[in-house]
Amino acid sequence: MKVLVLNAGSSSQKTCLYYIPDDDRSEYVITELWSGSIDWSKQDGLADLKVESNGIVLEETANNEDRLTVIKQLFHYLCNGDTAVLETWQEIDFVGHRVVHGGREYQQPTWINEEVKSAIAQLASLAPSHNPVNLQGIELMEQLLPDTPQVAVFDTAFHSQIPPEAAIYPLPYRFYEDGIRRYGFHGISHQYCAEKVAKLLKQPLERLKLITCHLGNGASLAAIKNGHSIDTSMGFTPLEGLMMGTRCGSIDPGIVIHLLREQELTPEQVDKLLNKESGLKGISGISGDMRRITKEMEKGDDRAQLAFDTYVHHLVKGIASMFASLGRVDALVFTAGVGENSAVLRQAVCEKLEFLGIELDSKKNENSPRDEQIATIESSTRIFVIHTDEDSAIAQAVSQLAQGSSKTKPSS
Numbered sequence: 474m475k476v477l478v479l480n481a482g483s484s485s486q487k488t489c490l491y492y493i494p495d496d497d498r499s500e501y502v503i504t505e506l507w508s509g510s511i512d513w514s515k516q517d518g519l520a521d522l523k524v525e526s527n528g529i530v531l532e533e534t535a536n537n538e539d540r541l542t543v544i545k546q547l548f549h550y551l552c553n554g555d556t557a558v559l560e561t562w563q564e565i566d567f568v569g570h571r572v573v574h575g576g577r578e579y580q581q582p583t584w585i586n587e588e589v590k591s592a593i594a595q596l597a598s599l600a601p602s603h604n605p606v607n608l609q610g611i612e613l614m615e616q617l618l619p620d621t622p623q624v625a626v627f628d629t630a631f632h633s634q635i636p637p638e639a640a641i642y643p644l645p646y647r648f649y650e651d652g653i654r655r656y657g658f659h660g661i662s663h664q665y666c667a668e669k670v671a672k673l674l675k676q677p678l679e680r681l682k683l684i685t686c687h688l689g690n691g692a693s694l695a696a697i698k699n700g701h702s703i704d705t706s707m708g709f710t711p712l713e714g715l716m717m718g719t720r721c722g723s724i725d726p727g728i729v730i731h732l733l734r735e736q737e738l739t740p741e742q743v744d745k746l747l748n749k750e751s752g753l754k755g756i757s758g759i760s761g762d763m764r765r766i767t768k769e770m771e772k773g774d775d776r777a778q779l780a781f782d783t784y785v786h787h788l789v790k791g792i793a794s795m796f797a798s799l800g801r802v803d804a805l806v807f808t809a810g811v812g813e814n815s816a817v818l819r820q821a822v823c824e825k826l827e828f829l830g831i832e833l834d835s836k837k838n839e840n841s842p843r844d845e846q847i848a849t850i851e852s853s854t855r856i857f858v859i860h861t862d863e864d865s866a867i868a869q870a871v872s873q874l875a876q877g878s879s880k881t882k883p884s885s
């Protein structure tokens with residue numbers, strides 16, 4: 474089967490086409506036929522497009538004004554030019570989507586129908602940078618491939634079993650019953666990385682204790698025990714926890730009351746302030762992109778340095794608290810855009826964690842290796858850089874759902 478995956482992040486759009494053989498062993502064989510990505514994070518009104526297939530890498534820029542137009546421009550290269558791998562769109566058997574918020578109800582990969590779409594829309598206010606664009610992608614594919622079944626794979630699902638004391642907020646109990654609880658996000662990535670580390674260590678995941686640090690534009694931590702998420706830093710929405718590119722992470726909730734009451738900001742203004750104008754961007758006044766921050770820092774910019782130091786400070790505290798949740802940690806994992814590529818960030822974080830027996834091998838760290846260890850032999854905890862592959866994990870989930878329920882195809 475051919476599965477197209479759409480993964481809309483807050484600063485990127487990733488899309489891959491996979492071939493998966495129709496047999497029971499398919500989880501072991503998955504071939505990437507085509508990959509395309511869009512980086513929306515540039516501030517000059519342009520988006521960077523990149524397509525890789527047939528051994529060719531194609532790069533171009535597009536006007537960033539209309540999201541769907543840029544996505545269609547990327548899709549053009551699936552069937553046209555040197556990067557084409559399809560003659561017609563009809564060759565695609567299934568489409569899989571990363572959907573960020575699945576709420577209480579959606580804890581498994583799910584066939585998309587009108588009911589599922591309306592649930593994704595209803596949860597949009599809890600993931601304003603994600604669920605609306607996830608829905609946009611689903612509707613675009615409905616137009617392009619009206620008869621092709623689509624599957625939603627939820628970022629919240631992996632965290633759905635975290636124990637109640639980690640999930641509940643210290644509010645009156647009725648709020649918990651009403652669904653105001655910690656959901657956690659980036660679950661597809663945290664789970665993928667945990668499984669990858671178990672393979673690399675040649676140990677059963679069921680016996681490992683891991684901390685995964687997903688540091689992209691959004692950032693979150695997960696404490697993973699025996700293959701299950703038992704604690705995570707994001708909560709009811711992807712705004713809680715670590716300081717991020719443009720999101721503030723955890724702040725005193727009294728600040729929100731103050732902004733509403735004393736500065737008379739509207740809820741929409743507060744939403745924009747905390748989601749889009751804070752984090753690295755807010756403190757530095759320069760950018761939410763870690764590449765820019767480290768560049769300006771090296772040139773001696775004090776505010777870029779303060780933004781970096783604050784990011785590290787919160788990350789170190791977060792990792793230490795995940796240590797407390799787990800007791801012992803076999804491996805600490807860095808992943809996603811920042812986690813995979815910023816050696817200087819990993820170095821700064823690991824230096825501050827030396828009191829926990831963590832020891833980074835600076836030489837190994839320097840080159841940002843992919844899917845390798847970067848700890849010294851003496852380190853009490855293994856440290857890995859893992860290239861997160863949310864897209865192949867989504868394709869795998871689609872294939873399993875399709876094979877498991879081939880006699881009961883989705884109802885619309």
Ligand SMILES: Nc1ncnc2c1ncn2[C@@H]1O[C@H](COP(=O)(O)OP(=O)(O)O)[C@@H](O)[C@H]1O
Pocket residue numbers: 482483484485514688689690691718761762763764809810811814815
């Ligand atoms: N070489 C690099 N050094 C530091 N940070 C990087 C580098 N490459 C990418 N990044 C960071 O990764 C972020 C994007 O991460 P990614 O996981 O792709 O994002 P998203 O959250 O949109 O899925 C960018 O905003 C950028 O800050």
Ligand SMILES: CC(=O)OP(=O)(O)O
Pocket residue numbers: 481482483484573603628658659689690691692711
């Ligand atoms: C949930 C979330 O923050 O996702 P991303 O990092 O892709 O924006």
Ligand SMILES: [Mg+2]
Pocket residue numbers: 482483689809
């Ligand atoms: Mg992402």
